[in-house]
Amino acid sequence: MQYTGGDCPADQPPLTIVDLFAGAGGISEGFRQAGFRVLGGVDHDPDAAATYRLNFPEAQAIVGDVRLPEVHESILDLARAADVVVGGPPCQAFSQVRNHSRMIDDPRNSLYTEFVGVLRAVRPRAFLMENVTGVDQMGIRSQIAEDLALGGEYMVRPQVLDAADFGVPQTRKRLFFLGLHVSIGVPPALEGTGATEAITLVRFPGSRNRRYELVARRDLFNGELASALEDPADTSVVSASDAISDLELLPAGHRNDEIDYAELPPPNSGYQRLMRQGAGPVLSNVQVPRVNADTAMRLRGIPQGGNHRDLPEALLHRYLTGQRWGQDNGTGQLSRRHFYAYRRLHPGIWAWTLSTKADAVYHFATPRSLSVREFARLQSFPDRFVFATDPRKGALPGRIEGGPGHSRYRQAGNAVPVLLARAAAEAIRDLIAAAVTRHRRTA
Numbered sequence: 001m002q003y004t005g006g007d008c009p010a011d012q013p014p015l016t017i018v019d020l021f022a023g024a025g026g027i028s029e030g031f032r033q034a035g036f037r038v039l040g041g042v043d044h045d046p047d048a049a050a051t052y053r054l055n056f057p058e059a060q061a062i063v064g065d066v067r068l069p070e071v072h073e074s075i076l077d078l079a080r081a082a083d084v085v086v087g088g089p090p091c092q093a094f095s096q097v098r099n100h101s102r103m104i105d106d107p108r109n110s111l112y113t114e115f116v117g118v119l120r121a122v123r124p125r126a127f128l129m130e131n132v133t134g135v136d137q138m139g140i141r142s143q144i145a146e147d148l149a150l151g152g153e154y155m156v157r158p159q160v161l162d163a164a165d166f167g168v169p170q171t172r173k174r175l176f177f178l179g180l181h182v183s184i185g186v187p188p189a190l191e192g193t194g195a196t197e198a199i200t201l202v203r204f205p206g207s208r209n210r211r212y213e214l215v216a217r218r219d220l221f222n223g224e225l226a227s228a229l230e231d232p233a234d235t236s237v238v239s240a241s242d243a244i245s246d247l248e249l250l251p252a253g254h255r256n257d258e259i260d261y262a263e264l265p266p267p268n269s270g271y272q273r274l275m276r277q278g279a280g281p282v283l284s285n286v287q288v289p290r291v292n293a294d295t296a297m298r299l300r301g302i303p304q305g306g307n308h309r310d311l312p313e314a315l316l317h318r319y320l321t322g323q324r325w326g327q328d329n330g331t332g333q334l335s336r337r338h339f340y341a342y343r344r345l346h347p348g349i350w351a352w353t354l355s356t357k358a359d360a361v362y363h364f365a366t367p368r369s370l371s372v373r374e375f376a377r378l379q380s381f382p383d384r385f386v387f388a389t390d391p392r393k394g395a396l397p398g399r400i401e402g403g404p405g406h407s408r409y410r411q412a413g414n415a416v417p418v419l420l421a422r423a424a425a426e427a428i429r430d431l432i433a434a435a436v437t438r439h440r441r442t443a
Contacts, residue, residue, distance in 0.1 A: 012433070012436065014035055014036060014037040015035070015036050015037070015083040015084060015125075015429060015432060016036060016037045016038075016039050016081060016082045016083050016084070017031045017036050017037075017038055017039065017082055017083065017084040017085070017086055018039050018040055018041070018075070018078045018079045018082040018084075018085055018086070019031075019038065019040070019041035019042070019086050019087055020041075020042055020066060020075065020085065020086070020087030020089070020114075020115055020118065021042070021043060021066070021087045021088050021089050021090065021111070021115075022041030022042060022043050022048070022052055022087070023043055023045075023048045023052075023088075023411060023414055023415055023416075024048050024051040024052060024055075024387060024411040024412065024414075024415050025041055025051065025052045025055055025056060025385075025415075026379065026381070026415035026416035026417060026418050026421055027086045027087070027088070027128070027130065027416045027421040028041055028052070028056060028059070028086075029055070029381065029382075029385060029418045029421070030416070030417075030418045030419065030420065030421025030422035030423075030424070030425050031084070031086065031421060031422070031425040032056075033418065033422045033425075034422050034425035034426045034429055035429060036083075036084070036425060036429070037058070038056050038058065038059040039059055039060065039078050039081060039082055040059045040060035040061065040062060040078045041056065041059060041060075041061060041062070042061075042062040042063075042064070042066055042071065042074075042075055043062075043063065043398075044063070044064060044065050044066075044397075044398035045398045045399060045400060045407075046063050046390040046392070046396050046397070046398055046399055047388075047389040047390050047399060047400075047404070047407040047411065048407075048411050049061050049062075049063040049390070050388045050389055050390045050391075051386070051387050051388045051389075051411055054386055054388050055385050055386065060074075060078060062074050062075065062078075063398070064397075064398070065398070066111065066114045067110055067111070067114055072114070075118060076118065076121055076122065079118055079121070079122040079124070080122050082122070082124055083124060083125045083126065083432065084124055084125060084126045084127060084128065084428060085115075085118060085119060085122065085124045085127045085128075086127065086128040086129075086130075086421075087115055087128075087129060087130070088129065088130040088131055088416065089111040089112040089114065089115045089129070089131070090111050090112075104116060104147050115129060116147050116148060116150075119148065119150060119154075119179075120150055123153070123181075124181075125180070125181055125184060125432055126178070126179060126180045126181065126184065126187075126428045126431075126432065127148070127154070127177075127178075127179045128176060128177070128178055128179070128421075128424055128425075128428070129144075129148065129176070129177040129179075130174055130175070130176055130177075130416055130421075131174070131175050131177075132174065132175065133160055133173045133174065133175050135175055136158070136160060136175045141158050141175075144158070144177060145158050145177060148177055148179050149179070152182070153181065153182060154179040154180060154181055154182065155179065155180050155181075155182055155185070155186050155187060156177055156178070156179045156187065157177070157178050157179075157186070157187035157188070157189065158175060158176070158177050159175070159176050159178070159189060159190060160173055160174070160175050160176075161173065161174055161175075161176055161190060161192065161420060161423075162192065162196045163380075163417040163419070163420040164192075164195060164196045164237075164238075164350040165192025165193050165194060165195055165196055166190075166192045166193075166417075166419050166420045166422075166423045167193075167235055167236055167237070167238055167271075167380070167419045168238065168350070168378075168379070168380045168417040168418075168419050168420055169238040169239060169240055169242060169243035169244075169271065169350045169351060169377070169378050169380070170350050170351040170352070170353065170354060170378045170379065170417065171196055171350055171351070171352055171353060172353045172354070172417055172420075173353075174416065174420065176190070176424060178190075178424060178427070178428065180428070180431060180432075183435065184431055184432060184435040185431055185434070185435060187427070187428075187431070188427045188431065190423055190424060190427055192423070193225060193228070193236055193237055194225070195225045195228075195229065195237045196350075197217070198216055198217055198225050199214055199215070199216050199217075199225060199226065199229065199349065200214070200215055200217070201213070201214060201215075201305050201346055201349050202214075202215045203305075203306070203309075203310075205310075210303050210306065210310050211303050212303060212304065212305030212306060212346055214226075214229075214348055214349055225237060229348070229349070230348075232268060232269035232270065232271075233269065233270045234270060235269075235270045235271050235274060237350075238269075238271045238350060239347060239348050239349055239350060240345040240346065240347055240348075240349065240350060240351050240364060240378070241268075241269075241347035241348065241364065242268075242269040242270075242271045242272070243269075243271055243272070243275075243351075243374075243377045243378055244363075244370070244374045244377050244378070245268050245269070245272075245347070245365075246264055246265050246266070246267055246268050246272050247264065247286070247371070247373065247374055247377075248363070248365050248366065249264070249265075250286055250288050250368075250371055251288065251368070252288055252289070252290055252291045252296075252366075252367070252368035252369070253288060253289070253290040253291075254286065254287055254288040254371070255287060256286070256287070257284060257285060257286060257287045258282050258283065258284050258286065259282070259283050259286050260281060260282055260283075261276070261279070261281055261282070261283055262281070264283070274382075275377055275380075275381075275382050275383050276382075276383050277382065277384075278382065278384045279382065279383035279384040280384065283373060283383055284373065284386045284387075285371060285372040285373040285376060285386060285387050285408065286371045286372075286373050287371055287372070287405070288368055288369060288370075288371045289358045289359075289368075289369045289405075291367060291368050291369060292323055292325050293320070293321040293323050294319065294320045294321055294323060294325065295341075295342075295367070296367040296368075297315065297320050297321065298311060298315050298320075298342055299342070299344060299362055299367035300367055301315050302342060302344050303344070304344055304345070304346045304347060304364045305344065305345070305346030305349070305364075306343075306344055307342055307343045307344070308334075308340075308342040308343075311342065316333055316334050317332060317333060317334075318331070318332050318333055318334060340360075341359040341360075342362075343360075343361055343362060344361075344362045344363070344364055345361055345362070345363060345364040346364060347364045347365070351378045354375060354378060354379065354412075354413045355413055356406075356409055356410040356413040356414055357406075357409060357413070358370070358405075358406075358409050360413065372387055372408045372409055372412055375409060375412040375413060376412050379412055379413075379415055379417050379418065380417045380418040380419040380420075381412070381415070381418050382418070387408040387411055387412055388408075389404040389407050389408065
């Protein structure tokens, strides 16, 4: 399953990475596609580690808490051989930073502290740290950049990036900290298409014609972006239809987790052709959850791109068909916690940010949830990338309750979009290559 892409200089060995808090391996896959050799990844969740091991057989998958001495030493052994260290440490106590306290000194941020500690111990050429944008909203961007700079040894550029601006069919904002050793240069400001600022989906309510349409901002209108989004062959700006329309025939309740490509229509877009490259004859992760009759009825009453706000009063009743499901709240109406689930994709624009649950989004053409494979497509994982779980049953250290099916959705939904990671990887790769060339000329 190894991918050999990218454009590393022919006279140089591939650059190498180690992935901390790797999850299923979205960052690792992006770097591999940019030509890096993945040395290994670590995660506390044995199910995510099983996926990582399956998809990166060339790498070492380390399972366990990075704070444990034996796990820490295994990481350092790998990281000392890596050109680049990457990872997205969980941010348990970032929101608790107050009164000018140092985040790195808070014991609740020990995973973040561990990431900085690995950098300090191995001094890689470059690093990438990823996190949710809420960290940026807490006003601690400069503090994190200062920690990662290691007293001026690294140049660090923080930047909020939206995955949909980098060819991913999903809006998903992430805060990236790109760091380069001062001997290499200044990290670049990554530039995407700008589509997410220029094009939006607007609701046009009406008693008989509720609809959502794409609208371009006049001050940012770019005809080329609109054309790219409308052109199925263009992979620079990708819609939900471009991503998953070839899988539309999967029915609700589909239990077989594999399907032959021969049973699917040919790819309908350049993006689908890209995702199918190297996948072999069989597509995995295509199970689809069942949908109850009430939910199907409501989804038929929601326009493409719509949500619970589009439901008529009659469809807000708790039970519509007599089928009893979930816990009755006693009001006879849907509770607010149900509202987030009734969201249908719009085929003409990228998806909104995925969560970790199968009912986070519903298909634009048929009243059903998405398969894990469709989640993966919206996260820009290629079809050859298979989501798995540890075959051992029951509770395991680090395993999150919910069963194998939920674990696969969580792994796909939590991942860093591959093409976003690839864009960062290519920028880092090119700057390191330029620094090597400069060194040779002056040697």
